[in-house]
Amino acid sequence: MKNPRYTLQHGAVFALAVTIALACISRETPERIDLEVSRVFVTEPVTGERAAMYFSVTNNGDVDDELLAVSTTAARVAEIHRTEHEGGTMKMVPVDALNVPAGGRLDLAPGGYHVMLLELTQNLFPDDRFDVTLRFRHAGDMVARALVIRYEEVEELVGGAAQSDPHNSR
Amino acid sequence: MDTEFRSTPRRLRRILPATLTACACLLFHISCSTGNDGASGTGYRGWMMPRPQAKVDFTLTDTEGEPFEFRARTDGYVTLLFFGYTYCPDVCPIHMANIGAVLDDFPLEVRSQIKVVFVTTDPERDSPERLRLWLDNFDASFIGLRGDRDEVNEIQIALGLPASVIEETEGGEYLVGHSARVLAFTKDNLAHVAYPFGTRQADWAHDLPKLVDERWE
Numbered sequence: 387m388k389n390p391r392y393t394l395q396h397g398a399v400f401a402l403a404v405t406i407a408l409a410c411i412s413r414e415t416p417e418r419i420d421l422e423v424s425r426v427f428v429t430e431p432v433t434g435e436r437a438a439m440y441f442s443v444t445n446n447g448d449v450d451d452e453l454l455a456v457s458t459t460a461a462r463v464a465e466i467h468r469t470e471h472e473g474g475t476m477k478m479v480p481v482d483a484l485n486v487p488a489g490g491r492l493d494l495a496p497g498g499y500h501v502m503l504l505e506l507t508q509n510l511f512p513d514d515r516f517d518v519t520l521r522f523r524h525a526g527d528m529v530a531r532a533l534v535i536r537y538e539e540v541e542e543l544v545g546g547a548a549q550s551d552p553h554n555s556r
Numbered sequence: 557m558d559t560e561f562r563s564t565p566r567r568l569r570r571i572l573p574a575t576l577t578a579c580a581c582l583l584f585h586i587s588c589s590t591g592n593d594g595a596s597g598t599g600y601r602g603w604m605m606p607r608p609q610a611k612v613d614f615t616l617t618d619t620e621g622e623p624f625e626f627r628a629r630t631d632g633y634v635t636l637l638f639f640g641y642t643y644c645p646d647v648c649p650i651h652m653a654n655i656g657a658v659l660d661d662f663p664l665e666v667r668s669q670i671k672v673v674f675v676t677t678d679p680e681r682d683s684p685e686r687l688r689l690w691l692d693n694f695d696a697s698f699i700g701l702r703g704d705r706d707e708v709n710e711i712q713i714a715l716g717l718p719a720s721v722i723e724e725t726e727g728g729e730y731l732v733g734h735s736a737r738v739l740a741f742t743k744d745n746l747a748h749v750a751y752p753f754g755t756r757q758a759d760w761a762h763d764l765p766k767l768v769d770e771r772w773e
Contacts, residue, residue, distance in 0.1 A: 429649070432693045433686060438645040467645065470733075475718045476647050476753065477733030496646035497736075497753055537653030537694070540646070541756050 420447035421486065421525045426532040427544055428503065430512050437510060439464070439501040439518065439532060440494040440544045445486045452523040453484040453492065458532070460516045461503035468499050478502070486522070495545050510534045600749050600766065601759040608746040609739060611635075612714045616675060616701035619688040624701055626673065627745065633671045634767045635741040636751075639712055639720065641678035641732045642690040647753045649694070651738060656694035658760040669768045675701045675708055677720035677734045715739065715747075742770050 422444040431437040445451055456464040467478045476497070484499060486492045494500055510516075514534040519527050535543055613627040626637075636655060640648030652674065659667055674691060676682040679702045682690075687700040703711075709719040712735065721733035736753035740763075748770075749763070 429646070432649060433642055433690050436643070436645075469645075469647065471736075472733070475721060475733040476736045477721060477723065478645060496650055500645055502645055537649045538657040538757070540650050541654065 417449045418447040419449050419451070419525050421445055421451060421522060421528060423520055423528055423530040425544070426518060426530045427540075428510065428516075428532045428534045429540060430534055430536050431503075431506060431510055432537070434509070435504070435506055437461075437503045437506065437534075438496075439503055440496070440540075441501075441520075441530065441532075442494070443486050443492040443520070445488050445490055445492075448488045449524055450488050451486045451525055453486060453520060454482075454523055455521040456501045456518060457521070458503065458516060458518040460506060460508055460510065460518075460532075462505035462507060463503070464518075465502045465504065466499065467502050469497050471497075483523075493545075496540060512536050600763050602740060602749040602751045602755065602763055603737075605748055605750055608748045609716050611741055611745045611747075612711055614703075614707075614711045614714075616703040616707070616711075617684075619684045619691070619700040619702075621684060624699065626701075630671050630673065630741065631745065632743055634669055634743065634764065636670070636672045637675070637715075637739045637741065637747075638673070638737075639675045639677050639708070639717065639734055641676050641734065642682050642686055643678065644732070644734075647736050648734075649690075651736075651751075651753065651755070652691070652694040652698065654755065654757045655738075655760055656698070658757050658764065659695060661761070662765070666765050666768055670764060671699065672697070673699045673701060675703070675711070677705070677708060677712075678732045679703065679705060679708070740767055742767055742772065744772060746772075748772065 424442050424444065426439070426441040428437050428439045439456070443453065453466070456466065458464060466481050466484060468481050470477050470479050484492055512534050515531050517529055518532050519529050521527050611627045611630070615623050615625045618624040638651060655672055659670065672695065676687055682702065684702065687702065691698040691700045712719050717735040717737065723733065738751040739747040740749045740751060741747045749767070
């Protein structure tokens with residue numbers, strides 16, 4: 387305390403040492419990949435041939451991940467779509483991948499993102515369940531169980547991107 | 557005693573503004589609440605149109621193949637008008653399903669004063685049979701209308717809605733961009749309120765009986 391300049395230098399050296407030590411630790415600790423897929427819902431295909439799927443992906447790890455593809459035996463084609471709001475109209479636009487930031491969550495919801503299941507291979511009725519595989523860049527393939535719901539149940543079970551956040555889908 | 561006496565006005569000075577604010581809030585609340593009651597045109601959960609939109613006098617074909625004169629056939633009813641298509645992934649079916657679910661819970665006297673009209677923006681793929689099958693899933697009383705694309709676009713523009721946009725995709729399929737808004741015409745044949753995508757069943761349940769009783773006085 388008698389020599390504040392000395393203390394300041396001392397502190398700076400200490401801080402540097404801590405920073406280096408932390409950097410070493412984080413380099414040595416393997417990056418943790420930890421994704422959780424939840425609330426997988428598929429809307430009842432009213433006219434038989436296609437259905438929309440919604441789910442949430444929570445990234446509890448410390449690596450940004452990306453949803454690359456979705457597949458299921460219940461449909462020949464599964465495309466990731468974004469609903470685009472433009473000049474008072476809405477339209478679907480296919481997207482290649484969806485980001486799942488570390489510590490964040492990806493929500494697919496009406497008015498925002500959905501997976502379109504095309505060319506269904508089986509009849510789907512409310513309360514039916516089937517497996518879907520989600521492919522991530524880092525986490526690899528994850529299998530989740532989807533539940534078929536009625537459209538009138540969507541607002542309660544899935545919610546909507548449009549109502550909670552009008553700017554959700556850019 | 558003395559200090560207490562002197563502190564009173566100071567306390568009052570502190571309390572008075574808060575009390576006045578509270579009174580003002582209460583008055584405001586009361587005036588708003590009375591405004592919400594009955595047919596006064598306020599308190600709707602939908603979007604109030606800056607200018608009420610008049611019905612357009614168009615005739616399209618219903619799912620039975622019969623002509624449907626929109627203005628004449630919906631006169632005297634609360635009429636919900638929506639433009640969409642049956643291949644639509646979520647916006648169209650969720651709107652229709654939510655309205656259908658709410659109508660189910662209304663007493664017949666309210667229910668019988670409401671008509672729902674769905675006009676397809678994708679007449680090539682939405683055959684009358686397909687349109688009927690799709691609408692029946694939500695409510696068998698929903699009216700499905702078809703016309704050629706230009707005709708339907710003209711109607712949308714006349715109603716102040718954007719025209720539908722068709723875009724080809726790689727697989728030879730196409731997407732139909734369309735307005736996500738339901739127009740609610742009251743018995744005066746004007747739409748004062750519109751409902752965006754995201755309108756919940758609770759909002760419909762709140763607004764529809766009000767629209768039935770509405771006189772816009």
